[in-house]
Amino acid sequence: MVSNSESGRLTPVNSRGQGQSRRRFLQAAGALAATGAVPGPSWALAQVDDGFLELTARPAPKRLYENTGLPSDLWTYNGTAPGPEIRVKHRERVRVRLINELPEATSIHWHGIRIDNAMDGVAGLTQDPVPPGEVFEYDFEVPDAGTFWYHAHTKSWNQVGRGLYGALIVEENTPPTGREQDLVLVVDDWRLTRDGRLDTESFGSLHDWSHGGRLGNWLTVNGRTNPDFRLQAGEIYRLRIINAANARILAIDPKRIGGDLIAYDGQPLAVPRPFDWEVELMGPGQRFDLILRPEAESDLALVELSGNQPLTFARFPVEQGGAIKAPDVRLPKPNPFAAPDLGAARVFELDMTGGAMGRMGQILHKGEVLDRDGMRRTGQVWAFNGHAGNLEAPLFQAHLGETVVIRTRNLTRWPHAMHAHGHHFRILQDGALGEWRDTFLIAPEEQVEIAFQAENPGKWLFHCHMLEHAAGGMTSWFEVLRA
Numbered sequence: 248m249v250s251n252s253e254s255g256r257l258t259p260v261n262s263r264g265q266g267q268s269r270r271r272f273l274q275a276a277g278a279l280a281a282t283g284a285v286p287g288p289s290w291a292l293a294q295v296d297d298g299f300l301e302l303t304a305r306p307a308p309k310r311l312y313e314n315t316g317l318p319s320d321l322w323t324y325n326g327t328a329p330g331p332e333i334r335v336k337h338r339e340r341v342r343v344r345l346i347n348e349l350p351e352a353t354s355i356h357w358h359g360i361r362i363d364n365a366m367d368g369v370a371g372l373t374q375d376p377v378p379p380g381e382v383f384e385y386d387f388e389v390p391d392a393g394t395f396w397y398h399a400h401t402k403s404w405n406q407v408g409r410g411l412y413g414a415l416i417v418e419e420n421t422p423p424t425g426r427e428q429d430l431v432l433v434v435d436d437w438r439l440t441r442d443g444r445l446d447t448e449s450f451g452s453l454h455d456w457s458h459g460g461r462l463g464n465w466l467t468v469n470g471r472t473n474p475d476f477r478l479q480a481g482e483i484y485r486l487r488i489i490n491a492a493n494a495r496i497l498a499i500d501p502k503r504i505g506g507d508l509i510a511y512d513g514q515p516l517a518v519p520r521p522f523d524w525e526v527e528l529m530g531p532g533q534r535f536d537l538i539l540r541p542e543a544e545s546d547l548a549l550v551e552l553s554g555n556q557p558l559t560f561a562r563f564p565v566e567q568g569g570a571i572k573a574p575d576v577r578l579p580k581p582n583p584f585a586a587p588d589l590g591a592a593r594v595f596e597l598d599m600t601g602g603a604m605g606r607m608g609q610i611l612h613k614g615e616v617l618d619r620d621g622m623r624r625t626g627q628v629w630a631f632n633g634h635a636g637n638l639e640a641p642l643f644q645a646h647l648g649e650t651v652v653i654r655t656r657n658l659t660r661w662p663h664a665m666h667a668h669g670h671h672f673r674i675l676q677d678g679a680l681g682e683w684r685d686t687f688l689i690a691p692e693e694q695v696e697i698a699f700q701a702e703n704p705g706k707w708l709f710h711c712h713m714l715e716h717a718a719g720g721m722t723s724w725f726e727v728l729r730a
């Protein structure tokens with residue numbers, strides 16, 4: 248078992264003391280730095296004659312810790328983690344044939360896509376899980392341009408934690424940068440054992456479920472440790488950062504990267520804002536799009552601050568470039584959304600309870616009030632409005648076109664990252680509506696209100712995207728009725 252997982256330090260697997268481990272981490276990073284930014288496998292390579300991309304979910308070995316380390320037993324799409332980058336033009340169709348060669352059932356969720364409900368990939372709510380040896384076809388249009396991702400949505404805490412995810416990029420018709428300057432960074436923290444392999448024994452640990460989720464001790468970008476992305480001075484780059492970790496809130500040091508934030512969770516901001524807050528927090532599942540205009544001599548890096556020491560996890564060496572590009576980039580336009588009508592909104596309350604060190608309150612699960620043994624037996628340790636993992640009944644029903652406000656109160660001792668399916672929403676602050684997003688962070692004792700217009704019929708999950716919390720009770724859904 249690894250140490251310090253609870254405190255969130257990205258402690259290297261070596262246990263010979265922090266200084267030693269730190270040096271070893273840096274050495275490992277140095278050894279990999281020369282590999283450069285090799286683009287990952289792409290949609291075009293895996294597309295078959297009928298226009299479908301075949302994604303085969305299957306186990307595959309991959310080295311995570313140092314290039315001489317022992318290979319880990321990952322679960323992958325087409326043998327890689329992240330899986331192939333799916334990149335389409337705005338309003339194109341995505342056609343994916345999922346072939347399940349895993350030892351258990353699976354399904355794929357298309358995170359952030361305002362999708363047809365039947366294609367949302369939530370096993371047990373919008374489709375049956377796809378058993379081993381079976382096939383399921385996903386076929387949907389992408390209504391919004393932006394940075395999205397896909398991941399397993401059956402036992403996600405296990406399947407995403409083993410590597411079943413990838414980027415889903417929907418290109419604007421007139422993107423702000425060239426294809427070469429459009430860099431996708433899928434970030435994940437893995438929990439490795441002392442011999443550098445994925446720790447598979449600890450999946451399902453009740454300790455993780457009742458605390459901060461499964462936190463890893465090894466950070467990768469596109470499956471690689473501290474990779475280099477070579478930039479040219481004078482060029483304009485777009486970084487698409489995707490937090491694919493099970494539970495880690497990435498704390499990024501903006502001083503080391505800078506630039507302008509142009510989109511949250513795939514949705515362009517009305518006005519870009521400088522990436523310069525003291526620390527930029529990014530919940531699991533979230534995406535940031537950053538525009539960088541590197542200058543020669545700059546030393547850009549992505550640095551993570553949630554551990555006990557700053558940790559560089561991607562570097563951007565800047566080479567002398569050609570002519571300086573004009574400062575005005577053609578920024579993506581906001582996607583069309585139905586505006587929430589706050590005057591006519593219906594307000595729904597959601598109280599989060601449970602977890603370690605908090606007020607447990609009463610937890611009802613499948614009609615049973617759980618005592619401590621019941622919690623241990625079922626793994627249900629969190630609740631929304633007193634119910635754990637309630638798939639039997641919706642949190643609420645709304646009619647198409649109705650404005651919904653969800654007032655979430657975090658009565659636990661832990662932060663959470665709440666995610667809505669099928670819809671994006673705006674955070675309400677002092678009566679004003681914030682930017683569009685699909686996931687929000689909520690601190691202990693905090694209350695957050697979100698508003699959106701119910702615009703997509705069907706059954707939509709509303710859950711914590713810390714995947715152990717979702718599995719441990721923090722899962723609910725709402726229904727949008729047609730009439």
Ligand SMILES: [Cu+2]
Pocket residue numbers: 662663664711712713716717721
């Ligand atoms: Cu949570």
